[in-house]
Amino acid sequence: MSYSFNVENDILVVEVKEKRATVEFSSSLKDDLIKKIEDSTNNVVVDLSKAEFVDSSFLGALVAGLKKATMKNGDLKLVGLQPPVRAMFELTRLYRIFDIFDTVEDALSSF
Amino acid sequence: MKTNKIKLSVPPDLKFTATIENFVDVIMPHFNVQNRVDMSNKLRSILNEAFVNVIRHSKENLDENVEILFEIEKPKLVIDFHDQGRGIQVQGHFPPYPDELKSNSFTFQKTIDGEVVAHIEDNNTVNLSFREYDMDEMSAKEMLKNVKDGGMGLSLIIKLVDRVRFIYKEGKGNRLEITKTFEPQK
Numbered sequence: 001m002s003y004s005f006n007v008e009n010d011i012l013v014v015e016v017k018e019k020r021a022t023v024e025f026s027s028s029l030k031d032d033l034i035k036k037i038e039d040s041t042n043n044v045v046v047d048l049s050k051a052e053f054v055d056s057s058f059l060g061a062l063v064a065g066l067k068k069a070t071m072k073n074g075d076l077k078l079v080g081l082q083p084p085v086r087a088m089f090e091l092t093r094l095y096r097i098f099d100i101f102d103t104v105e106d107a108l109s110s111f
Numbered sequence: 112m113k114t115n116k117i118k119l120s121v122p123p124d125l126k127f128t129a130t131i132e133n134f135v136d137v138i139m140p141h142f143n144v145q146n147r148v149d150m151s152n153k154l155r156s157i158l159n160e161a162f163v164n165v166i167r168h169s170k171e172n173l174d175e176n177v178e179i180l181f182e183i184e185k186p187k188l189v190i191d192f193h194d195q196g197r198g199i200q201v202q203g204h205f206p207p208y209p210d211e212l213k214s215n216s217f218t219f220q221k222t223i224d225g226e227v228v229a230h231i232e233d234n235n236t237v238n239l240s241f242r243e244y245d246m247d248e249m250s251a252k253e254m255l256k257n258v259k260d261g262g263m264g265l266s267l268i269i270k271l272v273d274r275v276r277f278i279y280k281e282g283k284g285n286r287l288e289i290t291k292t293f294e295p296q297k
Contacts, residue, residue, distance in 0.1 A: 020129060020132075022129075022159065023125050023163050024128065024129075030260070053132075053152065053155060053156075055159045055160065056160055056263035057163060059263060061260065063258055063260040066255070067255065084149075084152045087149075088156070088267075091267065092222070092224070092263055092267065093246060094223065094258075096223075096254055097254050
């Protein structure tokens with residue numbers, strides 16, 4: 001599986017397990033993420049520390065998750081952006097709408 | 112300067128996206144660039160986004176392989192993605208575009224930070240550019256309201272390269288032509 005879900009302190013933690021976070025699994029991630037947010041938690045942390053490359057399709061899945069979470073008065077926060085990944089958030093200006101942290105612990109304690 | 116051409120033919124299936132991205136390692140050694148790692152990542156993004164765009168927009172002809180032509184004309188790289196689709200739709204028209212659209216520009220897509228503008232160069236050619244919004248004025252809340260979870264791919268390509276055009280040829284399909292000049296190492 002390219003990603004996993006865990007719940008810590010009522011917060012959904014999504015770990016992306018691939019070096020390429022891309023179109024091959026972005027739509028299933030989006031569907032799973034939306035469903036999890038609808039069914040239970042409204043706060044999410046996505047751990048991207050293993051990802052070395054992201055594409056716009058994957059970014060779209062994160063945006064969909066953030067929109068869903070904020071609709072339920074929650075938030076979706078990001079963790080562990082490697083330089084090429086960070087560059088994509090800057091290029092798309094998406095860093096302006098996501099809270100970004102260095103570690104999962106930092107992100108969890110920010111809620 | 113001699114132009115070297117390398118051609119790749121790929122099944123129109125998203126599972127080949129990584130295969131195309133890996134062509135970065137074939138192409139980049141031909142260019143003498145600063146920040147090789149950064150440039151390689153950018154080229155990887157360009158190849159990924161262009162291929163995904165072509166697959167998503169050539170739905171009606173998914174039997175035919177996508178032909179990708181790399182033209183190396185240092186310091187310029189031209190990448191052509193050729194498919195058998197109908198081309199891109201602007202103002203409700205597929206190419207050949209009616210004369211009244213010629214030399215005009217239209218908003219093609221909106222993203223969080225601006226809009227993709229389609230300029231109709233001639234009946235068969237669309238040039239794409241990106242018009243950035245003034246982001247300083249916007250709060251994160253406003254931006255979140257406008258952001259969509261799709262349609263970022265083309266804007267990304269435009270931001271990373273010098274020129275993006277769609278060129279249609281009757282009976283020969285559609286071509287996404289991407290031109291990028293790599294500043295040579297000093």
